[in-house]
Amino acid sequence: MRLNCATCNAYVNADKIVDYSKDINDNNYLDSSGKIIPTFKKYIFLKCPECKSPFIVSETLENESWLNNVVRETEILYPAPNKTLDASLSTSIKVAFDEALRCYQSQAYTACVIMCRKTIEGICKEYNIENGNLKSKIQSMKDKGIIDHQLFEWADALRLSGNDAAHDLDATFTEEDAGDIINFTYAIIEYIFVYKKRFEVFIQRKKIKK
Numbered sequence: 349m350r351l352n353c354a355t356c357n358a359y360v361n362a363d364k365i366v367d368y369s370k371d372i373n374d375n376n377y378l379d380s381s382g383k384i385i386p387t388f389k390k391y392i393f394l395k396c397p398e399c400k401s402p403f404i405v406s407e408t409l410e411n412e413s414w415l416n417n418v419v420r421e422t423e424i425l426y427p428a429p430n431k432t433l434d435a436s437l438s439t440s441i442k443v444a445f446d447e448a449l450r451c452y453q454s455q456a457y458t459a460c461v462i463m464c465r466k467t468i469e470g471i472c473k474e475y476n477i478e479n480g481n482l483k484s485k486i487q488s489m490k491d492k493g494i495i496d497h498q499l500f501e502w503a504d505a506l507r508l509s510g511n512d513a514a515h516d517l518d519a520t521f522t523e524e525d526a527g528d529i530i531n532f533t534y535a536i537i538e539y540i541f542v543y544k545k546r547f548e549v550f551i552q553r554k555k556i557k558k
């Protein structure tokens with residue numbers, strides 16, 4: 349398995365030491381007829397072949413048939429990434445943001461900016477805002493009160509940087525630029541899916557007490 353070793357500061361072919369699998373029976377994974385697809389989680393313990401640092405990775409696998417397991421999601425549990433996303437987030441947001449982090453770690457800063465833009469697209473999709481271009485989608489998020497004016501400005505700046513990264517051959521992004529863009533993207537995710545939701549629950553709890 350290719351993993352980014354922070355000690356070696358490089359991608360390495362990590363050696364598997366042992367793994368352990370456990371069935372998971374939540375209803376996250378349904379087939380087109382609404383039937384639960386048997387899924388299980390595999391925990392894999394590996395080590396870096398160079399510096400011997402340990403890794404723990406989890407894979408969520410779908411058992412499409414007894415012969416065919418499909419990896420649905422891969423998560424690095426150890427070493428803990430410095431930006432962890434809430435478990436309730438949709439897979440498309442997580443996958444896009446994780447890829448942005450991986451691009452950043454491997455110094456692919458322009459690709460990182462493109463993936464941050466894609467993460468914002470994923471957030472719009474989560475709220476079923478799918479019509480029009482990203483500019484109008486971000487505007488809809490503001491109009492619907494999902495983001496306030498400040499976050500609207502951040503999201504719009506991310507969109508513009510993402511456009512430059514994708515379409516302007518001369519556009520270059522430094523480590524500092526990409527780092528800021530990752531931080532803004534992370535802050536938007538945290539605001540919408542963690543703090544805003546937590547605040548709503550808090551207000552609800554206060555209402556019930558009264």
Ligand SMILES: [Zn+2]
Pocket residue numbers: 353354355356357360396397398399400401
């Ligand atoms: Zn290493």
